[in-house]
Amino acid sequence: MSGDDATPEAAEADLRPLRTDLRPVVEAVRDADAAAFVAVGDRFDDDLRYLTRFSGPDRPSALVVVPDEPADRAVLCAPALFREQTEREFVASARVSTAELTDDDAEPTDDASAGFHDGVVREVRTEDLGDHAGERAAAVLGDLVSAENGDRTVLTPASVPHDAAVYLERAGNDLASTDAVAAARARKTPAEVDRLRRVQRAAVAGMARAESVLAESEVVEAVDGGPESSRPPPLRWEGEPLTTERLRREVNRVLAARGVRDAGNTVIGAGPSAADLHYVGNDPVRPGETVLLDVSPRGPDGYYGDVTRTFVVDGDGGWERRAYVAVEAAREAALDEVEPGVPAKTVHGEAAAELAAYGFDPNGDEGEAGFTHGTGHGVGVSLHEGPSLSGAGELRPGHVVTVEPGVYDPDVGGVRLEDLVLVTDEGYEILAAYPFGIVPQARE
Amino acid sequence: MSGDDATPEAAEADLRPLRTDLRPVVEAVRDADAAAFVAVGDRFDDDLRYLTRFSGPDRPSALVVVPDEPADRAVLCAPALFREQTEREFVASARVSTAELTDDDAEPTDDASAGFHDGVVREVRTEDLGDHAGERAAAVLGDLVSAENGDRTVLTPASVPHDAAVYLERAGNDLASTDAVAAARARKTPAEVDRLRRVQRAAVAGMARAESVLAESEVVEAVDGGPESSRPPPLRWEGEPLTTERLRREVNRVLAARGVRDAGNTVIGAGPSAADLHYVGNDPVRPGETVLLDVSPRGPDGYYGDVTRTFVVDGDGGWERRAYVAVEAAREAALDEVEPGVPAKTVHGEAAAELAAYGFDPNGDEGEAGFTHGTGHGVGVSLHEGPSLSGAGELRPGHVVTVEPGVYDPDVGGVRLEDLVLVTDEGYEILAAYPFGIVPQARE
Numbered sequence: 001m002s003g004d005d006a007t008p009e010a011a012e013a014d015l016r017p018l019r020t021d022l023r024p025v026v027e028a029v030r031d032a033d034a035a036a037f038v039a040v041g042d043r044f045d046d047d048l049r050y051l052t053r054f055s056g057p058d059r060p061s062a063l064v065v066v067p068d069e070p071a072d073r074a075v076l077c078a079p080a081l082f083r084e085q086t087e088r089e090f091v092a093s094a095r096v097s098t099a100e101l102t103d104d105d106a107e108p109t110d111d112a113s114a115g116f117h118d119g120v121v122r123e124v125r126t127e128d129l130g131d132h133a134g135e136r137a138a139a140v141l142g143d144l145v146s147a148e149n150g151d152r153t154v155l156t157p158a159s160v161p162h163d164a165a166v167y168l169e170r171a172g173n174d175l176a177s178t179d180a181v182a183a184a185r186a187r188k189t190p191a192e193v194d195r196l197r198r199v200q201r202a203a204v205a206g207m208a209r210a211e212s213v214l215a216e217s218e219v220v221e222a223v224d225g226g227p228e229s230s231r232p233p234p235l236r237w238e239g240e241p242l243t244t245e246r247l248r249r250e251v252n253r254v255l256a257a258r259g260v261r262d263a264g265n266t267v268i269g270a271g272p273s274a275a276d277l278h279y280v281g282n283d284p285v286r287p288g289e290t291v292l293l294d295v296s297p298r299g300p301d302g303y304y305g306d307v308t309r310t311f312v313v314d315g316d317g318g319w320e321r322r323a324y325v326a327v328e329a330a331r332e333a334a335l336d337e338v339e340p341g342v343p344a345k346t347v348h349g350e351a352a353a354e355l356a357a358y359g360f361d362p363n364g365d366e367g368e369a370g371f372t373h374g375t376g377h378g379v380g381v382s383l384h385e386g387p388s389l390s391g392a393g394e395l396r397p398g399h400v401v402t403v404e405p406g407v408y409d410p411d412v413g414g415v416r417l418e419d420l421v422l423v424t425d426e427g428y429e430i431l432a433a434y435p436f437g438i439v440p441q442a443r444e
Numbered sequence: 445m446s447g448d449d450a451t452p453e454a455a456e457a458d459l460r461p462l463r464t465d466l467r468p469v470v471e472a473v474r475d476a477d478a479a480a481f482v483a484v485g486d487r488f489d490d491d492l493r494y495l496t497r498f499s500g501p502d503r504p505s506a507l508v509v510v511p512d513e514p515a516d517r518a519v520l521c522a523p524a525l526f527r528e529q530t531e532r533e534f535v536a537s538a539r540v541s542t543a544e545l546t547d548d549d550a551e552p553t554d555d556a557s558a559g560f561h562d563g564v565v566r567e568v569r570t571e572d573l574g575d576h577a578g579e580r581a582a583a584v585l586g587d588l589v590s591a592e593n594g595d596r597t598v599l600t601p602a603s604v605p606h607d608a609a610v611y612l613e614r615a616g617n618d619l620a621s622t623d624a625v626a627a628a629r630a631r632k633t634p635a636e637v638d639r640l641r642r643v644q645r646a647a648v649a650g651m652a653r654a655e656s657v658l659a660e661s662e663v664v665e666a667v668d669g670g671p672e673s674s675r676p677p678p679l680r681w682e683g684e685p686l687t688t689e690r691l692r693r694e695v696n697r698v699l700a701a702r703g704v705r706d707a708g709n710t711v712i713g714a715g716p717s718a719a720d721l722h723y724v725g726n727d728p729v730r731p732g733e734t735v736l737l738d739v740s741p742r743g744p745d746g747y748y749g750d751v752t753r754t755f756v757v758d759g760d761g762g763w764e765r766r767a768y769v770a771v772e773a774a775r776e777a778a779l780d781e782v783e784p785g786v787p788a789k790t791v792h793g794e795a796a797a798e799l800a801a802y803g804f805d806p807n808g809d810e811g812e813a814g815f816t817h818g819t820g821h822g823v824g825v826s827l828h829e830g831p832s833l834s835g836a837g838e839l840r841p842g843h844v845v846t847v848e849p850g851v852y853d854p855d856v857g858g859v860r861l862e863d864l865v866l867v868t869d870e871g872y873e874i875l876a877a878y879p880f881g882i883v884p885q886a887r888e
Contacts, residue, residue: 056722082721085720159504162600162606249701256700256706257697259692262705278500373525
């Protein structure tokens with residue numbers, strides 16, 4: 001479970017260059033007969049991260065994309081302190097390398113656009129045109145879009161900040177929202193799959209650490225009549241009671257050592273808290289109860305991993321064993337459907353039907369017993385993005401989705417099994433597969 | 445540098461309950477003669493995190509605060525999968541505990557508001573009134589605000605998502621922006637200082653790890669005529685060349701082991717990249733060159749730490765030594781100004797004047813030589829928030845700011861020294877102090 005990218009050098013060596021093709025955005029502008037596309041946001045805006053590859057600060061930046069002759073243009077307005085970083089991440093990373101230029105299919109020309117992989121010329125502006133990114137974007141529009149158009153239509157993501165929208169509107173732009181970015185993000189390039197695979201490898205290494213800790217943990221004899229006599233005493237590991245927080249720190253240390261961050265997403269529940277879908281609190285880990293670990297770290301390029309396993313130490317084959325068998329079957333049923341052209345919701349339907357066949361409510365409300373969530377979601381620079389396996393549309397090659405059936409009982413615990421699945425031309429591929437089994441094994 | 449909060453139990457034991465006082469928001473609504481306050485955002489919206497203490501998902505939630513009789517009300521509209529988490533984080537955490545109710549100053553009444561520390565009654569709604577948080581917020585407004593008002597003014601943060609703003613406006617609300625939340629966030633409660641101190645302790649533990657690695661690293665004899673003969677070969681640590689990425693992983697492992705996340709903020713530059721203010725790439729670490737480490741992790745309650753130190757292994761007392769002495773003096777000059785009532789920009793002014801006295805340009809542009817940034821910023825649930833030490837306003841007790849003078853030369857490197865400073869009634873207190881010195885020492 002380790003060693004394949006243990007050093008940064010090894011980890012970087014096999015990664016194809018990560019570049020965003022801005023042509024779908026340009027085409028959306030042309031198709032809408034609009035003047036430009038504008039996105040405004042800070043480092044937590046995943047659309048902007050995807051479009052620019054700029055990982056920068058918690059202060060807003062603005063991207064303006066304008067169809068133009070002889071070349072389409074993209075201008076990133078960023079805070080002045082970030083010029084070096086934007087030049088590196090937004091401009092230099094989108095340039096075609098010399099090695100590529102000597103390739104068969106690259107024909108050097110005088111055109112400025114030839115230097116960029118998608119023909120869209122990138123530029124950074126950090127001039128202080130005012131403090132607000134929306135104001136800067138409006139100024140760039142005034143500069144690049146010919147005034148003869150009168151009122152201009154500008155496409156934006158629906159959630160553009162309201163103050164930025166007001167700046168753009170006051171400058172004579174009519175705003176219309178576009179889902180072109182979400183659509184482009186849903187289908188991953190080989191370079192994006194490289195990143196997802198790499199961060200998922202780190203996620204399963206973290207899982208291996210947690211599973212190994214559980215395998216090493218010891219069951220303590222219960223003392224009759226104690227205050228917690230209805231539940232067994234916690235497991236012990238390295239001489240201390242095992243808790244979800246201790247497990248989380250073990251997982252997160254492995255993630256950190258592999259160069260990815262836990263992103264606050266290492267969800268670990270034990271016993272009843274395993275039925276709480278997003279539990280990040282501190283609970284004792286007891287024998288005979290489900291321990292649910294959902295690890296979703298984020299890699300240095302912003303892509304997430306997502307893996308879930310469930311274990312029981314010293315179980316007695318009760319609810320948790322039946323649940324595990326049902327969820328394994330639901331997982332198989334779901335995966336059997338994954339291939340291009342299949343309606344996404346078919347995958348969820350098959351998982352739900354299988355769980356129902358095992359006697360679990362396939363439509364449980366959250367906080368109640370049964371299957372209480374969807375079977376999966378897209379993963380990319382957001383942990384949750386398109387496509388949803390409960391939503392409209394068909395699966396297509398390049399979609400990367402979780403497959404994660406689960407059943408819960410708030411009084412007892414929960415079982416969920418989750419992998420990250422790439423839709424391929426032929427069917428699917430699991431990114432960084434990890435073994436199954438309710439009884440924890442030493443995996444390191 | 446370790447052991448004081450090595451176990452989760454010890455770490456939690458001394459923390460005062462973290463609760464947001466919503467009364468300033470209610471008062472802002474009353475002062476503006478408005479009907480309500482609405483915030484909409486996802487887990488990355490720090491205003492919403494502060495107001496609700498809800499750490500929830502990457503899907504939007506909405507908070508509606510309405511002045512009302514007999515008690516003011518706050519309703520959080522969250523995705524249905526998050527009911528348990530919102531009840532725990534938003535509602536239960538704001539309730540007065542039984543222990544507090546038996547206290548002198550708490551008078552039990554029949555009033556529902558008596559159960560909440562600030563008298564504002566919290567409620568969660570996850571009914572599916574539509575998919576969009578803005579639509580849900582509009583429905584709550586329709587429900588709670590009497591219709592006789594006709595068009596209603598609703599206060600929002602300026603950066604509320606545009607689509608949410610459109611939903612609110614279509615439902616007959618006039619939006620006006622408020623800075624009440626930013627103002628409330630700038631002054632920290634003792635419970636917030638507890639969190640900041642705790643995460644800063646983890647940050648300095650990470651720093652201690654990095655400094656110790658540098659102290660253990662070995663200088664390799666240069667081979668004449670090699671391809672890099674103008675710069676010395678990299679240091680070696682544990683038998684391999686030392687890189688900024690190896691240092692980063694060592695820091696981040698310590699952060700993870702202490703239950704905080706690096707949040708992608710472990711900036712480490714070496715040589716010329718130490719002059720790049722936000723360098724997170726992979727560079728060899730060489731003797732005689734500045735190694736700048738800026739560690740800004742985020743704790744489980746969302747509060748950040750922020751500490752920077754600069755080291756040189758086997759330096760020759762050139763540029764980097766002069767820069768270090770100047771930055772130390774600028775730091776002292778800045779701290780000498782920190783006390784309540786002092787204009788914030790005085791602190792920056794004193795640091796800049798001191799650097800100028802040492803011959804460094806106090807107004808360098810980014811990417812050029814000199815002091816290229818401000819002396820400090822507020823830190824809380826955002827890494828950068830109010831007050832700015834270059835901005836308007838006076839320092840007040842409860843402000844928590846970085847003090848971080850630095851000088852850079854893009855051809856050589858950079859030196860920055862940064863601490864997290866609490867403004868107290870008497871002056872200031874450094875949260876989790878860490879030693880100084882350009883020559884790295886073993887600190888573990």
